[in-house]
Amino acid sequence: MAKPIIRIRNLTVGYNFPLLDRINLEIQPGEIVAIVGISGLGKTTLLRTIAGVIPKLSGQIVGDIRARGGIGYIPQRLGLVRHASVYHNVELGARCGVKVRTDSGNLLDWSKRKSVVIRDCVAQVGLSDKIDEPIRRLSGGQQRRVATARTIAQKPQLILADEFLSELDKENADSIISLMKNYVNENQCAMLLVEHHIERAEQIADRIIDLSEFEIKSPAEA
């Protein structure tokens, strides 16, 4: 069996108080794992903790994902720079794309190659005609495509996506799901996503985890 992309051991997440306790999880290369559970459970907190945005309360996150560009994070509201163009946003991913960078020779080469990579990623999500448009002028679905292109340009080992398929019509959701599945499979990276709709979770994920069992219940609920 291949070395897992990420191994989580006895992880407790929360803010000043724990929300989810003793989570154990391993994700293999090429695997997509969906997290489901009721609202307010701590799914987003778990993703933010793995992304390194907030500190963990206890436990271990093991994997070579901490290097620059190792994690691609798509937050709930996508985290795009609204006043900047599609190109600029995708460039953020390409800028720290580890694989692309190590391939490049001198600075001039990198800058030329970066432009090709960005345009290719934007074309993959079908937004070539919008490449110079500012994000705020795009529809919700188009913005989700930009976030996808940014992640693809980055070539991370682990993609963390927080309900990024929500608010999408079936056609748009299907095309993004297919793009992401192919991408994860071809690049043998991994994806951990939070998804509300169980049908969509089943459609995209190889494995579904219900986080309810890790919930810390108040004494009254227990």
Add this chain to the structure above:
Amino acid sequence: MSSKINKVWLISFGLLITAIVVLNNLVRGDWGDLTGGFANLVKFWNTELWPPRWSLIFEAQSEPPNCRVEIGFFCSKAYTGMLETLKMAFVATIFGFIGAIALSPFAAKNLVPNYILVPTRLFLALTRSLPSIIWAIIFVIVVGIGPLAGVLAMILYTIGYIGKLQYEEIEGINREPLEAARAMGLRHNEIVSKVVIPESGNTFLSQLLFMFEYNVRHGTVLGLVGAGGIGLHIDRAMELGNYNDVMSYLIVIFVVIIMIDFLSLFVRSFVTDEAELGSKSLISVLLPASITQRNKKQ
């Protein structure tokens, strides 16, 4: 709803009454100085201020000696003094803005830890705590009378003032682009240049224009302590009791401030969301977007 409005009115009325009581306390109940004050002002206006000495604005003066332009206005004391003030304000705004933009990302609590944030904020507070006129007095002592003292004073004040506005703006930006950038592994300088500045660019531009206007107005005051510009002429005229001359300079300052205000409105109209919806006519600059867009739809 109506009880909420009544509460707002009640609080506003309470504040107004408090302000009047505090004012009465400040003047120790002696309002006598205001009596006849308006009559004094009218008298002063008629005898000392009006008419202004138009020749200061429209006729060439002995200064500057090498003025080669044939039109008198461009060699007038008021024009050359105002031009010097504008140059001072421009230079101070640009350097001050660059200083502020270099420092403010180190003062925003969503970008740096406390041990970096606190000293940066202290420095910004220090530069802001002294009014620019006090800085000007200090720099007149350091570098002597002239525009350089004024420029240095305005640069320091601009750094402190704009720096505070900028870090507050940075702290207000959406956390998600910052989190995504951090998770991806972007460095601090990349986050600032690629996320923070594009997200806050429009506000920063507004602040830049506001500060230029502020520095022009303040540049006229700095001259009073010998820091160059049109203020120096005003200071000399006041010392000699030539209030007609002062009036001439004030008219020039007023016209220039109005022009800068229009320029600022015009430039900002290019970067606001509303501006993308249509062309930038003069009327669209002057009127609120809600009115111009309504007219367009009709």
